[in-house]
Amino acid sequence: MYLLEKAPAKINLSLDVLYKRPDGYHEVEMVMTTIDLADRIELIVLQENKIEIESDNRFVPNDERNLAYRAAQLIKDTYNIDKGVKIYIDKQIPVAAGLAGGSSDAAAVLRGLNTLWELGLSLDTLAELGAKIGSDVSFCVYGSTALSTGRGEKIKELPAPPACWVVLANPGVGVSTQTIYQQLKIEGIEHPDTEGMVNAIEHGDFQSICDKVANVLEPVTLKLCPEVKQIKQQMAEAGADAVLMSGSGPTVFSLVSQESRAYRIYNSLRGFCEQVYVVRMLGGRPELD
C-alpha cells in the first residue's frame, strides 16, 4: 500500500511574542498561512515493524531526529500499530528556513498514516498529536490560514487571504529557532497589531494585510544574518507590496498583487540569493480521504 501526501510550507504574516513561560517556551500570537511550495511525502506500508526514512537532501536526518519519523512513531505507539512504514521525503522546502518544512512533513505523515492505516481520526485529534512533536505541527495538520496562540499549538481558523503572489528568498544559511527565541529581549518589543491583521484577513483587505505584516523575531535574526536586510531592501525596491521575514528566518517573503511585479522581484534576486521562488498562497484545508 502506498500514499502520496503534500506537505506545504507556511509563512508568518504576523508574529508576536507576549512573554517567556515557566516551561521555557514563549507565549506567541501568530497569523500563518500555507503557500504552494511543498515537500512530497511518499508513504509505503511495510509488513516489518520498523520506520525507514529516505531523503535526497543531506540536511534532513534519516533517523528519530526527523520530525516525520517522530510522527510515525507517535501514531504507532498511540494506536498500537505493529506494521511499519517507509517514508520518502522529496525536499522542496529549504531546511531551517522559518518555513516549517519539518513540521509540515510530520503533519503530512500524521494525515497520511491516518488514511493508510484506516484510523478514522479527525483533523482535531491529529492536531493534538502534532502538538507533541513541535509547536508548529498542529497548524500544519490543518494548513490554510489561522491565528495560532499558546506556544503555537492553539489554532483558530481564518478565511484565506485575497489571492496574491508570494516571492521567497533564502540566503542559503540555516538558523536555529531555539537560538533566535533565546536571543529575543522581551522588554522593548514593538508589538504587531495582531487584531488588525485578523480583521484585514476577515475583510479580504489586501492593502491592510500588507500594512500590518510584522515579525518581532526579525531584528534578532538580522543581527546573525545581515543578508536578511539586503534581501528586504532589494524586494522593496523591485516593487513588493509588503516584505517580511518568515518565522525565525532567514527566509524573506514579499506579497505582490501582480504576477509581472512578482517576476520582476524574482529576477532581481536570482544570482544574489541561492534559493528564490515565486508561489501562490494556498486557500483551504487539506481533505482527509
Ligand SMILES: C[C@@](CO)(OP(=O)(O)O)[C@H](O)COP(=O)(O)OP(=O)(O)OC[C@H]1O[C@@H](n2ccc(N)nc2=O)[C@H](O)[C@@H]1O
Ligand atoms: C518561530 C516559528 C514561527 O512559526 O517557526 P519556525 O521559524 O521554526 O518555522 C515557531 O514558533 C517555531 O515552532 P517549532 O519550530 O515547531 O518549535 P519547537 O520545535 O516546538 O521548538 C523549538 C525551540 O524553539 C523555542 N520555542 C518554540 C516555540 C515557542 N512558542 N517558544 C519557544 O521558545 C524553544 O526553545 C524550543 O526548544
Ligand SMILES: Nc1ncnc2c1ncn2[C@@H]1O[C@H](COP(=O)(O)OP(=O)(O)O)[C@@H](O)[C@H]1O
Ligand atoms: N523532515 C524534516 N525536514 C527538514 N528538517 C528536519 C526534518 N526533521 C527534522 N529536521 C531538523 O529540524 C531542523 C529545522 O528544520 P525546518 O523544519 O526545516 O525549519 P524551521 O524550524 O525553521 O521551519 C533542521 O535543522 C533539521 O535538522
